[in-house]
């Protein structure tokens with residue numbers, strides 16, 4: 001059924017994106033706006049009993065999970081329920097969990113300017129922070145003007161060229177997003193589907209990696225399975241899975257990582273880390289949080 005899909009025209013792609021992005025990048029929690037920015041910089045204050053609901057086992061990365069799932073996707077709304085079926089952790093944190101930022105999380109993973117910054121449902125980027133060195137992504141996209149941080153853009157250009165040499169045509173469908181843009185998307189999602197749904201299937205503004213300018217959503221040039229789980233089974237998706245790390249990118253939400261990352265599998269969402277860091281993450285199992293010693297972040301903190 002893969003190639004049976006018609007080529008997507010630009011308009012169709014835009015329409016698809018419109019349908020997808022709104023849910024994804026939400027804005028500040030309308031109801032609890034302070035929640036997302038308050039704990040950015042530093043130290044955790046009270047431990048919001050994080051371990052209670054978020055204690056996935058170590059084996060989630062390889063455990064079976066609903067395939068092609070779009071659930072809880074950062075980029076695409078979904079009608080499927082995440083419902084991670086993770087057994088209670090047997091490696092439960094000893095005492096009171098420190099906080100959003102585990103004690104072992106290195107400073108370079110807390111610094112928004114760092115190419116190795118951690119951004120997830122526990123670690124937002126400050127609302128007034130702006131990604132430095134944003135430049136044109138420099139690759140074919142479904143619209144004009146998409147930006148990435150310079151190192152990520154250069155790496156992406158190299159990766160797209162390498163793919164083309166293998167007769168794989170990739171296009172960029174989403175790159176940097178501003179806080180305000182995400183806020184708008186989030187508001188729209190709430191209006192259309194309600195707050196609970198928006199929070200379940202969207203990243204609040206500040207909590208999206210796209211804010212960093214280090215994340216890129218890629219698609220097959222022919223439009224097959226754009227922003228859908230089935231992208232993983234396309235030649236383009238398989239190429240990315242095999243070669244992205246050679247160019248410093250990792251698939252940020254790999255299959256089975258939802259209990260840790262908080263998002264269903266997104267075989268199209270790449271995060272730039274640099275070749276060395278990317279390889280280190282892959283060697284550690286492919287999940288950024290786990291590789292960096294961060295707490296699992298399946299949900300927003302209270």
Ligand SMILES: [Zn+2]
Nearest residue numbers: 075216217269
């Ligand atoms: Zn994305």
